[in-house]
Amino acid sequence: MLTAEYFDGHSTRVRVVNLEADGQFLSIAGEDIERHIPFGEVKVDERLGRAPRRLHFSDGAFCAVRDLRGLDALLSSVAHRDGWVDRLQRRARSALISLVAVVVLAFAGYVWVLPWAVAWAAAKVPAVVSRQLSMETLRALDGNILLPSRIPLHRQQALSAKIRALRLPAGGDPEGELLFRRSLQLGANAFTLPDGTIVILDDLINVIEEDRQILATIAHELGHAHGHHGLQLLLQGSVVGTFLAFYVGDVSSLLAVAPATLVHASYSRKLEEQADAYAATVLRLNGMSPTLLADALKKLADSHRGGGDMGYLSTHPAIDERIRHLRETSR
Numbered sequence: 001m002l003t004a005e006y007f008d009g010h011s012t013r014v015r016v017v018n019l020e021a022d023g024q025f026l027s028i029a030g031e032d033i034e035r036h037i038p039f040g041e042v043k044v045d046e047r048l049g050r051a052p053r054r055l056h057f058s059d060g061a062f063c064a065v066r067d068l069r070g071l072d073a074l075l076s077s078v079a080h081r082d083g084w085v086d087r088l089q090r091r092a093r094s095a096l097i098s099l100v101a102v103v104v105l106a107f108a109g110y111v112w113v114l115p116w117a118v119a120w121a122a123a124k125v126p127a128v129v130s131r132q133l134s135m136e137t138l139r140a141l142d143g144n145i146l147l148p149s150r151i152p153l154h155r156q157q158a159l160s161a162k163i164r165a166l167r168l169p170a171g172g173d174p175e176g177e178l179l180f181r182r183s184l185q186l187g188a189n190a191f192t193l194p195d196g197t198i199v200i201l202d203d204l205i206n207v208i209e210e211d212r213q214i215l216a217t218i219a220h221e222l223g224h225a226h227g228h229h230g231l232q233l234l235l236q237g238s239v240v241g242t243f244l245a246f247y248v249g250d251v252s253s254l255l256a257v258a259p260a261t262l263v264h265a266s267y268s269r270k271l272e273e274q275a276d277a278y279a280a281t282v283l284r285l286n287g288m289s290p291t292l293l294a295d296a297l298k299k300l301a302d303s304h305r306g307g308g309d310m311g312y313l314s315t316h317p318a319i320d321e322r323i324r325h326l327r328e329t330s331r
Contacts, residue, residue: 002070005052006033009060019055019063021077026055028063039078115268118235122228127195130231134193142181149180151202156180162211163218168226169281176225178218180205188300190217194234196225207303208296216283216293223278229271276322280329294326 006015006028017030026042028035043056052064053071065071138146149156160178168174176196183189188203198221200214208214224230267275280290301319 002065002067002074004028004055004063004065006030006063007061009062017063019065019074021074024078044075114236115232115270118232119228121235122231125194125228125231130194130196133231133234134195134197137193138179138197138199145185146181146183146199149182149202151180151205155205159205159211159214162215166215166219166222166282167285168222169278169285170226174222176222188303190221192221192224192230194228194231198222198225204300208299210295212288213292213296213299216279216288216290217296219279219282220275220293222282223275224267224271226278227271227274229267229275232271233267272322273325276326280326289330290326291330294323294330297323297326 002019004017004019006017007013008015015031015033017028017033020027020029021039022036024039025036026039028037037057041058045054045056047053047068050068052066053068055063055065163178164173166174174196176192176198179197179199180202181199182202186201186203188201188207190198190200190204192198198218200218200221204217205214208217276290276293279293283290283292297319301323
């Protein structure tokens with residue numbers, strides 16, 4: 001005989017009852033309670049440490065049993081089997097396998113599923129959201145990390161005109177705005193904002209000098225803009241912000257991390273390869289060789305040999321490998 005606490009599901013009254021197995025029925029008796037319920041209609045809670053287990057009945061009533069061993073014996077007498085999850089979690093080997101599986105799935109999700117998901121999401125971000133992110137990023141950076149450019153206006157206009165004249169693989173001309181800035185912290189660098197705006201810094205122009213090589217560098221940034229790579233990094237770095245942006249309409253969490261993420265974006269090898277491939281296509285389409293981008297990268301690398309601030313090289317890694325690949329594809 002097993003003692004339990006009986007709750008009728010309609011009041012807070014607790015009755016002490018005795019439980020017995022009567023064939024394929026559960027017999028409940030005590031304190032004006034006399035019930036016989038088929039075991040097939042009894043739902044037994046999973047074991048949770050030493051906490052009492054509940055036996056739930058179809059009418060909302062239930063019994064709380066503190067004697068776990070006694071309950072096991074009662075259930076065994078009617079050939080009751082706990083659920084497979086309940087059985088597995090009581091076995092050390094199963095728990096260890098489950099832990100390993102969770103770690104593997106989490107790793108796979110981060111390495112493969114998350115990049116795929118943010119790539120899909122970045123392509124679906126409304127233009128108004130991308131524009132808002134870009135405006136807020138510039139507002140946070142201008143006058144702080146970014147300073148007015150010292151490149152002569154006629155030089156800026158000449159470069160802008162050449163970039164506007166580029167033909168793109170999908171047809172049309174570059175639509176994003178080209179902004180010239182100077183930065184003491186970022187050095188020779190360029191980066192792309194979510195709406196396709198490209199910010200090019202004075203040091204990068206001064207280091208590369210040759211217009212066609214500068215165009216090749218901007219073509220690479222156009223590749224990042226075309227693939228929404230900046231947005232991908234931003235969304236990947238703020239998964240919660242992604243959810244809020246698309247399902248709640250609140251982009252404040254994205255705005256908070258956007259400036260640091262976009263300026264210091266360290267693109268993955270895959271994204272760099274995509275941007276390089278896009279730049280190579282743009283250059284060929286405009287009668288130029290992809291080696292121009294390789295030459296520009298070589299100048300940037302040489303200008304930072306032994307230096308602390310790697311500028312463009314710190315945010316666009318694997319320079320030597322990229323130079324070699326670009327030269328090979330140009331043959």
